[in-house]
Amino acid sequence: MPYRLAEQLEWNLGDPDDPGTLFSHARSLALDEREEFPAALCAVLDQFGLYEFYIPTAHGGRLADYEQLVQLVRTVARRDLTVAIAHGKTYLGAVCVWVDGSAEQRRRLGAAIASRLPVCLALTESAHGSDLLAGDVVAEPAADEAAGHLVSGEKWLINNATRGSLLSVLCRTDPAGGPRGHSVLLVDKRDLPAGTYRHLDKVRTHGIRGADISGIAFDRAPVPAGAVVGEVGHGLETVLKSLQLTRTMCAALSLGAADHALALGLDFAAQRRLYGRSLIDLPQARRTLAESAADVLAGEALALVAARTVQTAPAELSVVAAVTKYLVPTRTEAVITALTGLLGARAFLKDVHAGGRFQKVDRDHRIVGLFDGNTLVNLNSLISQFSTLVRAHRRGTGDVAGAAAAFRLTAPLPPVALERLSLLARHGSGVPAALPGCLALLRDAAARNPAVEPALRAAERLPAVMDEVHAEMAGLLDARTEVPPAAFETARRFTLCFAAVACVGLWTHSHLDAEAGATGPLWRDALWLRAALARLLTALGLPDAADPEALDGVLDAARALHAERRLVSLLPLALRPATPVQDGPDRPGVRAHAHAAGGAS
Amino acid sequence: MIDTSTGSTPQPAFDPAPRQPTAESLARWLVQHVAAYTRLSADAIDRTAPLTGYGLDSVAALSLCGDIEDEFDLAVEPTVAWDHPTVEALVAYLLDALGPRPETA
Ligand SMILES: Cc1cc2nc3c(=O)[nH]c(=O)nc-3n(C[C@H](O)[C@H](O)[C@H](O)COP(=O)(O)OP(=O)(O)OC[C@H]3O[C@@H](n4cnc5c(N)ncnc54)[C@H](O)[C@@H]3O)c2cc1C
Numbered sequence: 145m146p147y148r149l150a151e152q153l154e155w156n157l158g159d160p161d162d163p164g165t166l167f168s169h170a171r172s173l174a175l176d177e178r179e180e181f182p183a184a185l186c187a188v189l190d191q192f193g194l195y196e197f198y199i200p201t202a203h204g205g206r207l208a209d210y211e212q213l214v215q216l217v218r219t220v221a222r223r224d225l226t227v228a229i230a231h232g233k234t235y236l237g238a239v240c241v242w243v244d245g246s247a248e249q250r251r252r253l254g255a256a257i258a259s260r261l262p263v264c265l266a267l268t269e270s271a272h273g274s275d276l277l278a279g280d281v282v283a284e285p286a287a288d289e290a291a292g293h294l295v296s297g298e299k300w301l302i303n304n305a306t307r308g309s310l311l312s313v314l315c316r317t318d319p320a321g322g323p324r325g326h327s328v329l330l331v332d333k334r335d336l337p338a339g340t341y342r343h344l345d346k347v348r349t350h351g352i353r354g355a356d357i358s359g360i361a362f363d364r365a366p367v368p369a370g371a372v373v374g375e376v377g378h379g380l381e382t383v384l385k386s387l388q389l390t391r392t393m394c395a396a397l398s399l400g401a402a403d404h405a406l407a408l409g410l411d412f413a414a415q416r417r418l419y420g421r422s423l424i425d426l427p428q429a430r431r432t433l434a435e436s437a438a439d440v441l442a443g444e445a446l447a448l449v450a451a452r453t454v455q456t457a458p459a460e461l462s463v464v465a466a467v468t469k470y471l472v473p474t475r476t477e478a479v480i481t482a483l484t485g486l487l488g489a490r491a492f493l494k495d496v497h498a499g500g501r502f503q504k505v506d507r508d509h510r511i512v513g514l515f516d517g518n519t520l521v522n523l524n525s526l527i528s529q530f531s532t533l534v535r536a537h538r539r540g541t542g543d544v545a546g547a548a549a550a551f552r553l554t555a556p557l558p559p560v561a562l563e564r565l566s567l568l569a570r571h572g573s574g575v576p577a578a579l580p581g582c583l584a585l586l587r588d589a590a591a592r593n594p595a596v597e598p599a600l601r602a603a604e605r606l607p608a609v610m611d612e613v614h615a616e617m618a619g620l621l622d623a624r625t626e627v628p629p630a631a632f633e634t635a636r637r638f639t640l641c642f643a644a645v646a647c648v649g650l651w652t653h654s655h656l657d658a659e660a661g662a663t664g665p666l667w668r669d670a671l672w673l674r675a676a677l678a679r680l681l682t683a684l685g686l687p688d689a690a691d692p693e694a695l696d697g698v699l700d701a702a703r704a705l706h707a708e709r710r711l712v713s714l715l716p717l718a719l720r721p722a723t724p725v726q727d728g729p730d731r732p733g734v735r736a737h738a739h740a741a742g743g744a745s
Numbered sequence: 746m747i748d749t750s751t752g753s754t755p756q757p758a759f760d761p762a763p764r765q766p767t768a769e770s771l772a773r774w775l776v777q778h779v780a781a782y783t784r785l786s787a788d789a790i791d792r793t794a795p796l797t798g799y800g801l802d803s804v805a806a807l808s809l810c811g812d813i814e815d816e817f818d819l820a821v822e823p824t825v826a827w828d829h830p831t832v833e834a835l836v837a838y839l840l841d842a843l844g845p846r847p848e849t850a
Contacts, residue, residue: 277803322795323803323827380803381824528805535811568807568823570814625783625800 145553147715150215155721156192160223172224173499179353181307185227189220190260198235200242200560203254209557210389210454214396214447221400222711225508226352228397233303235393236516237263239386240312240328243562244374249330256310256332264308265390266299266360267383274521276314277322277380283315283329283367292369293317295329298344300359303515306343307356309333314379326379329371331362340365351507385565388461390516391469392454395447398476401509402440403711408502409433409483410706412490423486424703431692432486434699435679436479437712441666441698442647442676443472444714449550449575449646455557457546460569463529463642470522471639473513480506523635527627529568530617533638536572537614544581547574551582551646551653553715579606579645585652589670598691599670602677603648606641609684613637637684644680647673650714662708662716665701672698672714766817766843771836778812779832792832803827817843 158165167188175182197213199205207213221228234257241253272278281297295315311331318325344359374382413424413433423429450468453461490497513519536542549555586603590596616634651673658667666672674694681689702712711717772792780787783799797803806826813821819842829838
């Protein structure tokens with residue numbers, strides 16, 4: 145199973161609560177306090193070979209399964225989001241080449257990453273933010289055209305601009321600009337003559353404080369002809385397709401942060417005694433924790449379906465990625481806010497509770513909703529797709545078989561075929577189209593087991609909400625220039641419906657296998673599905689959607705998993721090896737002394 | 746598959762394109778669409794100006810491919826309006842792609 149390797153990574157990194165572990169919470173906190181780049185921690189990940197999972201197998205790496213990559217990145221993010229982002233930027237930087245690069249570019253970039261060189265993605269400019277086509281960094285043909293391009297201008301707010309060796313840079317190649325006026329150039333700093341580029345200062349940030357967030361200014365930097373990724377003028381297309389992949393991956397960052405925050409909340413509520421009992425026994429505290437757990441599981445369900453869709457229905461990723469990049473970070477922010485309330489002063493004090501880790505998770509996670517297309521940009525991307533989504537809903541089109549393969553966690557994933565990515569899911573998404581089939585399966589399950597009936601009743605409300613949301617979308621088809629606020633609200637409602645169907649799909653297609661596993665209590669009687677639907681339908685504003693019984697059940701199951709040192713997850717992920725391994729050279733867990741001089745990443 | 750076409754999806758009322766489109770009929774059809782999407786009057790659309798000049802976002806312009814597919818039963822790349830960025834250029838492209846077609850009853 146794709147998550148097994150993530151479990152190994154977790155064990156390999158060792159017990160984060162033990163200050164003797166190299167990648168310990170104590171070390172993460174100290175680095176954050178000093179705003180220091182986590183070079184030694186990135187080196188630990190390199191030693192595990194994490195960078196190999198940023199390179200597709202076809203180009204010499206080990207990336208063949210996007211669900212696996214999500215689980216690996218989530219594992220790192222759970223420990224320290226700063227490190228996940230500082231290390232993961234290489235994947236971000238490389239993706240344009242995997243999507244549209246030449247065979248030679250892929251080979252060379254694969255070799256560069258395998259030699260542990262950091263890569264980054266340089267889209268943003270200070271004056272233009274999300275407005276990619278307004279970019280002023282230009283690539284002009286060199287005097288001798290065969291010699292390539294001269295790149296000039298500044299990219300700013302770039303993760304690893306200073307430490308990275310290679311950059312995928314979006315440049316204007318047609319002075320008139322426009323959707324065919326920009327190109328991605330793979331710039332290798334090592335080949336640039338001195339004086340043709342300089343780094344901009346590290347920008348201090350409130351979260352992921354150790355990360356190298358900086359910029360780079362080019363001054364007629366000569367870049368060889370072979371550096372253009374894809375065709376000249378096709379940069380926007382390359383970038384938008386690549387962002388579908390990276391936005392899907394961003395869910396892993398949010399899930400990791402949510403895992404960490406939820407674990408802190410569960411610990412706190414169990415330890416804190418008030419009025420003669422544990423906080424966890426106060427109904428309001430229980431409710432907050434239960435809702436948080438249900439939201440984390442719903443986010444996980446959506447993220448799993450999205451990651452698998454990369455391979456099961458790549459042509460539909462434009463919808464799935466935008467839904468996921470909007471919803472998972474936003475709902476995770478809400479979970480963190482709710483848990484902030486639960487922790488009370490402990491979330492505000494620096495060193496009193498768990499070393500102030502909760503506050504770090506909160507600060508670090510804010511970036512996930514901002515970068516790689518912020519919340520509104522992702523909703524806007526869905527608004528641009530309203531007409532295809534409305535048409536698809538009316539006709540019931542979408543790749544239902546692809547969605548079913550994404551829902552069935554035991555189904556092997558088809559090989560990655562990035563050439564099938566499309567700027568637009570022409571016939572909508574198979575996830576909403578799969579709803580009638582999923583409801584039929586749920587009805588069968590409820591006929592066999594009456595305990596599933598509450599989940600069925602909740603799910604049966606979805607077709608009407610879907611019709612309503614699509615009718616709202618149909619009324620907004622002319623909103624392509626001045627997008628009214630109502631369109632954003634409608635897009636938000638679409639994402640909630642989409643997530644609800646993804647949950648129904650995942651449960652109906654995977655419960656038989658999952659019920660037998662270590663997370664069986666969550667799956668049996670459709671427990672997590674009930675809780676997730678209650679949360680999503682409530683967010684959609686439906687009356688009487690609450691399901692306190694399911695929430696209580698989810699909290700009990702979550703606490704049991706947490707007590708057994710398992711992740712609160714739909715998947716059976718043990719945070720410690722089953723049999724304690726003897727201390728010795730082969731013991732899991734990278735000890736601090738072994739890497740005191742850990743190399744830079 | 747579910748059919749939810751029952752009245753809940755009001756569609757802008759466009760003249761259907763004639764079965765054997767001419768440059769003029771194609772242009773009128775396109776102008777109608779662009780005008781509806783941008784909330785401008787058809788007169789305000791210059792057939793030789795880039796569509797993005799009317800504020801049609803480049804990502805929103807991708808969905809024009811769905812309208813073309815619906816109307817002419819012709820699958821075109823989503824980027825058709827990027828590669829043929831004016832009404833005039835799109836007309837030339839569509840005329841070519843549609844070719845002389847046998848009359849179907
Ligand atoms: C820590 C960090 C790391 C980063 N790393 C990278 C990196 O590695 N590479 C890179 O290229 N960039 C990177 N960025 C840049 C990041 O992607 C930008 O912040 C982002 O593009 C948005 O730009 P902006 O924040 O300037 O906001 P703006 O785009 O200026 O947005 C301002 C406001 O307008 C709203 N808005 C924008 N577009 C729309 C729309 N279409 N519809 C409605 N509202 C809209 C926004 O929501 C926001 O409220 C990073 C940023 C940070 C903070």
